[in-house]
Amino acid sequence: MSSTGLWSRFKKGLQKTSDQLGGQIKDLFLNRKLDANTLDDLEDLLIQGDIGVETASQLRQAIANQKFDAETSEMTIRNVLAAEIEKILEPVAQPFSIPKTNQTQIILIVGVNGSGKTTTISKLAKQCLDQGLTVELAACDTFRAAAVEQLQVWGERLKIPVYTAPDGADAAGLAFEAVTKAMENKANVLFVDTAGRLHNKEGLMSELQKIIRVIKKVDVLAPHQTLLVLDATTGQNAHNQVSVFQQMAGVTGLIVTKLDGTARGGVVVSLAGKYKLPIHALGVGEQAEDLQPFKAHDFAVTLVGLE
Numbered sequence: 001m002s003s004t005g006l007w008s009r010f011k012k013g014l015q016k017t018s019d020q021l022g023g024q025i026k027d028l029f030l031n032r033k034l035d036a037n038t039l040d041d042l043e044d045l046l047i048q049g050d051i052g053v054e055t056a057s058q059l060r061q062a063i064a065n066q067k068f069d070a071e072t073s074e075m076t077i078r079n080v081l082a083a084e085i086e087k088i089l090e091p092v093a094q095p096f097s098i099p100k101t102n103q104t105q106i107i108l109i110v111g112v113n114g115s116g117k118t119t120t121i122s123k124l125a126k127q128c129l130d131q132g133l134t135v136e137l138a139a140c141d142t143f144r145a146a147a148v149e150q151l152q153v154w155g156e157r158l159k160i161p162v163y164t165a166p167d168g169a170d171a172a173g174l175a176f177e178a179v180t181k182a183m184e185n186k187a188n189v190l191f192v193d194t195a196g197r198l199h200n201k202e203g204l205m206s207e208l209q210k211i212i213r214v215i216k217k218v219d220v221l222a223p224h225q226t227l228l229v230l231d232a233t234t235g236q237n238a239h240n241q242v243s244v245f246q247q248m249a250g251v252t253g254l255i256v257t258k259l260d261g262t263a264r265g266g267v268v269v270s271l272a273g274k275y276k277l278p279i280h281a282l283g284v285g286e287q288a289e290d291l292q293p294f295k296a297h298d299f300a301v302t303l304v305g306l307e
C-alpha cells in the first residue's frame with residue numbers, strides 16, 4: 001500500500017482520540033485567553049485524555065515556560081503540545097525489526113485475553129515474509145481449541161508452518177518442540193503465540209515463566225524479543241499490565257492495538273513517558289496494513305488534531 005494510503009488509514013484509526021482531544025483543546029480556547037486557569041483546564045483535558053498525570057503536568061509546564069501572552073493562538077499551543085509529545089515519544093518509537101543473523105529469532109507474544117496477540121502475530125508474520133524472511137508459528141495457546149485453529153488458518157493463508165499440540169497439552173512442551181524444530185529448519189523467525197492471561201492470575205503467569213525457561217534450554221539468548229500486546233481501549237489499566245508482565249516475563253517491547261476503537265489513544269504517551277520501553281507498532285484496524293510502525297511525529301500531530 002502507498003504511504004498516503006497508510007497515512008490516511010492511520011489518521012482514520014486515531015480519529016476518535018484526535019476528535020476528542022483536538023476538539024476539546026479547540027473548545028477550551030474559544031473566547032478564552034491563555035492564563036493560569038486555562039492552563040489548569042488544559043492539564044485536566046490531557047489527563048482525561050489518558051496522557052497521564054505526570055506527563056500532563058510536564059506538558060503544562062512546557063507551555064508555561066514559553067512565556068506566551070494572552071493573545072497566543074490555540075494553533076500555537078497545539079503546535080507546542082505536539083512538539084513536546086513528540087519529544088517524549090521519539091526515544092521509544094522503534095519499529096519492529098528482525099536483526100540480520102543466522103540465528104533463528106524467537107519472538108514471544110504475551111498479553112491479557114483478547115488484546116490482539118494472535119492477529120498481531122499474523123500481521124507481523126506477513127511483514128517478515130514480505131521482507132523475504134522465513135517464518136514459522138507456534139500455537140502455544142493450548143488452553144483454547146479455537147485459538148490453535150485461529151493460528152492454523154493464518155498459517156495456511158500465509159503458507160507457513162504452524163506447530164500445534166492437542167488441547168490441554170503442556171504449552172511449555174510445545175514451545176520446546178517448536179523452538180527446536182524452527183532452529184533445525186533454520187527459520188529466520190519463530191513467533192510463539194501464548195494464551196491470554198490476566199496479569200493477576202498466578203497459575204497462568206507461572207506457566208508463562210515455564211515457557212520462557214524451557215525456551216532458554218534450547219537457546220539461552222531466546223526469546224530474543226518478548227512483545228506485550230496491549231489493548232488501547234483498556235486505558236490506564238494498560239499500565240498495570242506493563243508492570244506485571246515486565247516483572248514476570250521480561251518484556252522487551254510493546255504493541256498497542258485497537259486504537260481505532262477508542263478515544264483513549266493518549267495512553268500511548270503515558271506509557272512512553274513512564275516505562276521507556278520501545279513501542280514497535282500500533283494497531284489501527286483489523287487489516288494487515290493496519291498494524292503500523294510507531295512514528296513519533298505522526299502520532300503527536302494526529303493526537304492533538306493538527307493533521
Ligand SMILES: Nc1nc2c(ncn2[C@@H]2O[C@H](COP(=O)(O)OP(=O)(O)OP(=O)(O)O)[C@@H](O)[C@H]2O)c(=O)[nH]1
Nearest residue numbers: 113114115116117118119196257258283284285286
Ligand atoms: N479494530 C481493531 N480490532 C483489532 C485490532 N487488533 C486486533 N483486533 C481484533 O481483536 C480481536 C481479538 O484479537 P486476537 O488476536 O484474537 O486477540 P488475542 O490476544 O489473541 O486473544 P486471546 O487469544 O483470546 O487472548 C479480533 O477480533 C481482532 O480482529 C485493531 O488494531 N483494531
Ligand SMILES: [Mg+2]
Nearest residue numbers: 117118141147
Ligand atoms: Mg490468541
